[in-house]
Amino acid sequence: MWKELGSGDKYKGKINMHNITLIKGDGIGPEISDAVLRIIKSAGVEINWDVQTAGADVIETEGTPLPDRVIESVKRNKVALKSPVTTPIGKGFRSVNVQLRKELDLYSNLRPCYNLPNVKTRYENVDIVVVRENTEDLYAGIERQIDEDTAESIKRITRSASERIAKFAFDYAVKNNRKSVTVVTKANICKLSDGLFLESARNVSKNYGLPLKEILVDNCCMQLVQNPNQFDVLLLPNLYGDIVSDLCAGLIGGLGVAQGANIGKDYAVFEPVHGSAPDIAGQNKANPTAMLMSAIEMLNYIGENKAGERIKKALFKTLEADVKTADLGGSATCSEFTDEIIKNL
Ligand code: NAI
Numbered sequence: 001m002w003k004e005l006g007s008g009d010k011y012k013g014k015i016n017m018h019n020i021t022l023i024k025g026d027g028i029g030p031e032i033s034d035a036v037l038r039i040i041k042s043a044g045v046e047i048n049w050d051v052q053t054a055g056a057d058v059i060e061t062e063g064t065p066l067p068d069r070v071i072e073s074v075k076r077n078k079v080a081l082k083s084p085v086t087t088p089i090g091k092g093f094r095s096v097n098v099q100l101r102k103e104l105d106l107y108s109n110l111r112p113c114y115n116l117p118n119v120k121t122r123y124e125n126v127d128i129v130v131v132r133e134n135t136e137d138l139y140a141g142i143e144r145q146i147d148e149d150t151a152e153s154i155k156r157i158t159r160s161a162s163e164r165i166a167k168f169a170f171d172y173a174v175k176n177n178r179k180s181v182t183v184v185t186k187a188n189i190c191k192l193s194d195g196l197f198l199e200s201a202r203n204v205s206k207n208y209g210l211p212l213k214e215i216l217v218d219n220c221c222m223q224l225v226q227n228p229n230q231f232d233v234l235l236l237p238n239l240y241g242d243i244v245s246d247l248c249a250g251l252i253g254g255l256g257v258a259q260g261a262n263i264g265k266d267y268a269v270f271e272p273v274h275g276s277a278p279d280i281a282g283q284n285k286a287n288p289t290a291m292l293m294s295a296i297e298m299l300n301y302i303g304e305n306k307a308g309e310r311i312k313k314a315l316f317k318t319l320e321a322d323v324k325t326a327d328l329g330g331s332a333t334c335s336e337f338t339d340e341i342i343k344n345l
Pocket residue numbers: 028032083084085086087088089097255256257271272273274275276277278279280285286287288289290327
């Protein structure tokens with residue numbers, strides 16, 4: 001699935017091999033990252049984890065949720081594994097996740113979405129790759145309060161960002177033998193901004209031998225629920241990409257199994273689709289699969305493909321033996337599930 005990114009060749013010599021930044025996040029973040037670190041260590045991969053804290057916990061001591069040391073660490077190591085970080089809703093500091101992606105110019109959010117063994121859902125043979133633009137759109141954070149009863153957010157879309165994400169989607173599709181790219185917009189309503197995203201995708205597609213399909217985001221959501229098998233690579237602006245990613249996670253068993261990566265020209269940050277799940281934090285209930293699948297792709301990315309493959313096999317064997325966390329209908333705790341994967345390595 002991640003053949004091209006997984007080869008590691010492109011990055012050989014560029015990355016400081018096995019010095020990797022770890023952002024443990026908050027909520028369920030520390031539980032799932034501890035689980036994943038245990039599994040990676042048991043698989044025999046030696047990684048020098050450069051552990052960095054971020055989010056609400058560091059504001060008091062450092063005056064910002066995203067201190068420069070975090071950015072510097074990723075710049076130094078080129079690769080990071082990241083757990084979710086809570087963002088206050090409706091008030092408070094700007095999302096650490098959004099800032100990190102922006103500061104490191106991690107312009108593509110790549111979220112492959114496929115069925116895992118023995119994870120029961122209504123859908124079979126789902127195999128969709130969400131490619132989400134990661135730096136602009138409503139996430140630029142350009143908002144203002146006009147008066148007490150009126151607020152506005154600017155949806156900013158540029159040709160350069162739209163063309164480079166379209167190019168990323170097509171390059172990925174070609175290198176991974178995908179059949180088509182579907183660009184998802186609301187260009188009937190947001191004629192200028194989404195119109196520009198669509199036009200950019202059309203222009204870029206002319207350089208490739210793959211078909212570009214076009215769909216409006218509302219219809220796309222309905223079609224995904226009715227027949228996800230018709231889709232291959234989805235190309236979306238930031239906000240629709242965020243929403244549709246969660247919808248796609250729902251097709252394959254939920255957020256507990258949905259992996260992801262933020263890839264830029266120089267750096268890559270691997271992280272699950274899900275957030276910090278405050279409702280189950282600290283209860284040993286979290287499913288570490290999404291984080292583990294993201295970490296497996298990180299291992300592929302740094303050239304540790306064999307270890308990645310072993311871990312994936314152990315994970316699949318665990319699921320096949322019906323050892324599952326509560327979100328998948330099982331009764332294993334996060335640590336029991338992790339122990340079982342280690343046993344199966
Ligand atoms: P969420 O993804 O944290 O949780 C949604 C639902 O899925 C909850 O019921 C949760 O228990 C469940 N869930 C998520 N991950 C799970 C796992 N690994 N195992 C079992 N169940 C899991 O979304 P929510 O509640 O909307 O957001 C919580 C916080 O996370 C917010 O502050 C949000 O801003 C932040 N967030 C951070 C992200 C990141 O760091 N990249 C991404 C998305 C949200």
